[in-house]
Amino acid sequence: MARRYEIPVIKITSGQRLVLVGIKEEDVEQIWNELGMTVGEATAPCVHYVQACPPGTAVCKYGLQDSLGLGLELEGVYQDMHLPAKLKMGISGCPRSCGGESYLRDIGVLGTGKGWTVIFGGNSGGRPRIGGDVVAKDLSADEAKDLVKRLLTYYQDTANPGERTARFTERVGMDRIKSDLLS
Numbered sequence: 381m382a383r384r385y386e387i388p389v390i391k392i393t394s395g396q397r398l399v400l401v402g403i404k405e406e407d408v409e410q411i412w413n414e415l416g417m418t419v420g421e422a423t424a425p426c427v428h429y430v431q432a433c434p435p436g437t438a439v440c441k442y443g444l445q446d447s448l449g450l451g452l453e454l455e456g457v458y459q460d461m462h463l464p465a466k467l468k469m470g471i472s473g474c475p476r477s478c479g480g481e482s483y484l485r486d487i488g489v490l491g492t493g494k495g496w497t498v499i500f501g502g503n504s505g506g507r508p509r510i511g512g513d514v515v516a517k518d519l520s521a522d523e524a525k526d527l528v529k530r531l532l533t534y535y536q537d538t539a540n541p542g543e544r545t546a547r548f549t550e551r552v553g554m555d556r557i558k559s560d561l562l563s
């Protein structure tokens with residue numbers, strides 16, 4: 381495709397996405413169609429991407445949970461959700477967290493031998509928050525998905541416009557977030 385559309389640069393990002401740089405404007409729509417993907421929003425306040433370690437349990441010898449399966453599921457559910465600010469998720473198959481960078485994403489989920497740990501409020505940008513806070517651990521996949529849903533809804537309803545989860549967590553405090561969500 382890159383040759384056919386004369387795309388000069390392909391970049392692999394830290395968020396495990398491929399960026400096709402230099403697409404001709406008239407080719408953009410056709411390329412989205414050929415990729416069979418929903419058109420992504422570049423700057424809108426919404427879920428920008430769900431990063432997951434590709435191995436999950438299938439390839440990486442350290443993988444303890446199916447990170448890729450959970451990541452794809454979360455992306456399918458939340459990719460169109462509008463939020464106070466852009467939001468990134470990172471799903472890792474084990475506590476090493478190298479594939480999904482779960483402690484550096486707005487919402488992180490990582491697999492352990494006892495299930496899933498859900499993390500909130502991480503950021504690796506110009507004003508980093510390293511890392512996010514653990515909201516709950518030892519969750520089943522269904523419990524982790526339910527907590528992600530409640531975190532997103534809470535953030536959507538409570539945060540100020542433009543406020544990333546890192547700043548939101550610093551302002552509101554993880555104790556209050558946990559008390560509102562888990563009590």
Ligand code: SF4
Pocket residue numbers: 433434435436440441442443444472473474475476477478479480
């Ligand atoms: S977080 Fe890293 S070590 Fe753990 S399963 Fe993913 S890729 Fe493997």
